[in-house]
Amino acid sequence: MLKVQVAAQLEEIADLLEIQSENPFQPRAFRNAARALEGLAEDLEDVLAEGRLRGIPAIGDSIANEISELVTTGGSKRLRELRASVPPGILEMLRVPGLGPKKARALQKELRIESLEALKKACESGAVAQVKGFGEKTQQKILDGIEYLSSVAGRFRVDQALPRALALLDHLRQCPGVTRAELAGSLRRGKEIVKDIDLVAASADPVAVMDHFLRSPDVAGVVAKGETKTSVRLSNGLAADLRVVSRIEFPAALQYFTGSKEHNTQLRGIAKELGLKLNEYALFRGEVALPLRDEASIYEILGLGFIEPELREGLDEIRLGAEGRLPTLLERSDIVGMIHVHTDWSDGAATLEEMVEAARERGYRYIGITDHSQSASYAGGLTPERVRKQHAEIDRLNSKLAGFRIFKGIESDILADGSLDYEDDMLDLFDFVVASVHSSFKMPQEAMTARVIRALQDPRTTILGHPTGRLLLSRDAYAIDMGQVLKAAGELGVAVEINASPYRLDLDWRLGPRAMELGVKTSINPDAHSTDGMDDVIHGVKIARKAGFSREDVVNTLGIEAFAKWIARRKSG
């Protein structure tokens, strides 16, 4: 079993203990252990076989036994017992913002509420406000929270959907009659949130392909099954649609099912102007289907050049294509530096050395270490003394490395007044600063905008981190005027990060054209808290492509020396 799966089960135990246990530190112990596993640089099987589990910090005798049971049997007695004793509806209730384990328990005890539905009813009837420790405002807040949850229901982050989609695709391609199979829909377009998975396959025997598709291990239920289209529900509730067409129809089908609807509408308009007709089966002149080599042929015939899937949102990509002004989009291989990385000096799971090694293994040429600053005490923010110690450690490692460099950075909190989180002489010690908001989220828009702009004005600020603070499907952005922020960033020469964590993907791609217009550069940053977290860069690259960024717009495409020069230029100027 993979360590991420074991970690997920430890997390589930922690969730359940949160409700059941009297000791609040018990669930935390399981969470810490889960994070330690995720941050483990080696194979879990090896560690287990050599009996070294117990030696990992955060894993004691009890959890070591738990892990060993999970790995060998696929489950554990404790997990089964906890699942049996805590109603699943209570766990769902914990997802309501503002409702934690204590309150959920109080509601279960006082009002026998054990589901989101019952909770909603009790709020609407006013019963919740009568419970000791609750009141009108809490009741309303819970109602608002339930409303928010239902507004995001049925939507999934890209990291929840993409691995499953790729597994389905892999499964499809193993079907003997399938000549081609591709991902389509919003996942292919690189959207940060999706409602379903769309797959297109070419085969002369669609019935056999549909049967094969239904045998995928992740399929939990069949919604509809036909000869051209089959819809299923996966084990995590996500819907997946498969369309099977003939080999000849495949290019048009792939184009059509990739969308977006708006893009396709405009594309059909262009076809019509040329006396052609485009649908999901072919591109026609009169009754005759034009021969299509691949999807790109369609765009070629329509005189648009190839429009990358990420750009197909029905904005101005068709006009740009017609004018021959489509950007050359950033490629993943363009990214050569790993910027915005946490280590166990603050809240990361891996050591500095492990993170450096992981970046080198992945072929990067430099890494920018950015642990949290001193105010972020919840995340183990670095005191000035620890900053100096970390710098000594970085110097030591750098002296041993050839052809690779570690840059000394910090993710500095932007304090409520817009200042950075150390005295100036401390800030001068860093090669670069990622400045981010981590507190006082509820400021009025004007104050928040002024606060962030003030942080940008500090000549030591190099990159603005996750500029809106949003957490996809769980927390809205704080109130901030991004137009003004981007303008200031452009004028001051501060890059605005695309935080590549699939939970954030912030800067939003919709702001890309505006950013480029204002001369703002970006940096594709994983905000990695473990070695595996570095691979989130792929999500950031997709978003950068959607935004329309080219290699020249992205600072961590620069080589070591050019990057060093770029981060130093504000301070010297």
Add this chain to the structure above:
DNA sequence: GCCGTTTTCGGCCCGACTGTTTTCAGTCG
């Protein structure tokens, strides 16, 4: 449950914020 030790218990990240209280509990980051 983990961990360190002036070891076998008593801490555990800690401060802001909110709403419910009337001095504090719960949640969040």
